[in-house]
Amino acid sequence: MLCIKNGMIHDMVSREAYEGDILIDEGKIIEIGTGIDVMEGTELYDASGKDLYPGFVEAHCHLGVSGYGIGFEGQDHNEMNDICTPHLRGIDSFNPMDPSVYMAARAGVTCVGTGPGSSNVLGGTFMAVKTTGKRVDSMVVKDPVAMKCAFGENPKRCYRDKNNFARMSTAAKLREMLLKALDYRERIEAAGDDLLKRPAYDMKLEALLPVLDGSIPLKAHAHQANDILTAIRIAKEFKVRMTLEHCTEGHLIADELAEENYPCAVGPTLTHATKFELQNKTFDTPKILSEAGCMVSIITDSPVIPQQYLPLCAGLAVKAGMDPYEALKAITINPARHLGIEDRVGSLECGKDADIVVYQGSPLDYSSSVELVLIDGRIIH
Template sequence: MICIKNGTLHTAVSKETFIADILIDGGKIVKIGKGLSADGAEVIDATGLQVYPGFVEAHCHIGLDGYGIGYEGHDYNELNDPVTPQVQAIDGINPFDPCMKMAAKAGVTCFATGPGSSNSIGGTFAAIKPVGTRVDNMIVKFPIAMKCAFGENPKRCYQKQGISSRMTNAAKIREALNKAKVYKAKIEAAGDDASKLPAYDQKSEALIPVLNREIPLKAHAHQANDIFTAIRIAKEFGVGLTLEHVTEGHMIVDELAKENLPLAVGPTFGHASKFELQNKTWETPGILAKAGCHVSIITDAPVTPLHYLPLCAGLAIKAGMDEYDALRAVTINPAEHIGIADRVGSLEEGKDADVVIVDGCPFDVTGVIKHVLINGEEV
């Protein structure tokens, strides 16, 4: 049992901060209040310190793109086929990737990781915590989404294999979803008669949870036209959708506000390395949030190192984003974006005891992280 005493709490579900204690037991937050009894508990004195929920990243590739390594650690894109819904992030994640510890020490206590954006359809993402030696024990939820990609990357990676335009890439995604739709209908028509079942199709089987709206499409889209193509296809098939990157989101803010979809904005830190990033700006998350959109800030690590997620929130604040909106964009919003807000993303009773205690502000380079707890254990 641990009791965090007299910290200034930033819950991420209330704009107001307040001084209180947090009682932790069994890896969960069991009580938040003033003057809680600490009998038998390990006490962390947070007097004068700021207490936050663990930070959450909605979209990265950590554990699949090795640190300080080349091809041997390249496990985030399957480059033999542009349509690979059957591949699963958990089969490639390396718990010993040094980025895990770097993220944890920076207060990033949970993140979504999975396939990259080379493929039209890339496979399933997982939500994990950066502690442990066996991925099966690190999972918060799997699968959380099916990756698909629009824009430059599939064109560039598969130009010699039949994808030379945005039109063809979209057609590949439609083809896979239509095949899965027919496959699913045949399975349902067969009922309990195994002799009437269609021949097993691994790709179509993997897409059934998408068609059933059990998991959404997780659509890589930077340019405005690609964002709208992703929305168009999701509506055609009646499937769930989250939008990843949304680089030109500030240019179509009114339309995105109407759609009311989860938006993961970034990576913004760094060079515009391709044409579809030419309009990126730190103002984007603030503009979208002000319009009422559901905004998360992402690093897309390792594009931006995951341990700089709090700094990215700070840079968005510097560009005009409301500080409370920025806090939510790296806590409760990404938790909702990836479907795990019942466990992480805010300081609330009953949730996982993922807590960050800071001397100063974590979004400022001068803020010093004093304690990070994941599942109630200090890391």
């Protein structure tokens, strides 16, 4: 049992912080209050003059599947031999021993949504995972959390000499796979218990059934405004759930996105505009979308921006005019909701995982420092 005493608690439930204690047992927060009485033998940590935040959460990255350093061997986030690979699972590429995982943890990034990249129209499933451990199976918070799909330049570029030269082709391929999955499901249902009438097992189509029944959303990589709206068009056409990833030109259609009410993960913004579709990149985007009423998460898209700079990206959004509380929500409770794991992480509440970051100052101020990081109640930094 551990009690963090006298800290300024930013619980991401209330806008205003308050001074108090947090009592932790068996990896969970069991009490939050002032002057908590503790049992004999309870470990105490005096956080007087320090600020307590939930562990930071990223809604979209490739941590652990895109290795630290340069070279083919560590890059396991894109399968380049097939444009539609919904049957692939990010968990099977994740390397807990990659140095970038611990770098994230010691910076207070305690949980991430990670998985396949955006080369393919359908890339496979994302998972939510903690950033400490030796075996991914014991690090997983939820698997799967989403099915990755991609629009725009990446599928065009990666398969331009094969079978995908235009945005029309990308949209058509996604529709084709969803239509095949619908047909596959109907044939299974029509066959009932008669195994002889069931369609031949198809691993790709099986992987899309959770998307069709609403168990997981499509996780739609889209930068340009027209690609974002194409993703929405297809999601509505097939009546499936969806989250919007990157949203680089989201500020140009903020009113449309607020009306549609899809979760928006914005970034990576702290980079050059390395592609045509990034020409309108700006740190104004999180502010504009948030003020329009969208649920905004800020992302690094690690390794595009190193995972440990997630709080820095939130700070730069504040510098561009974003409300500081909304910026903190964008790296805590909003990404937790984006991933569907808000019952476990993203805020400091009784019953949730004891993922806590103790700061000397604010994470939005990069001159501040991390004093302590807990994941599942264990001090890891």
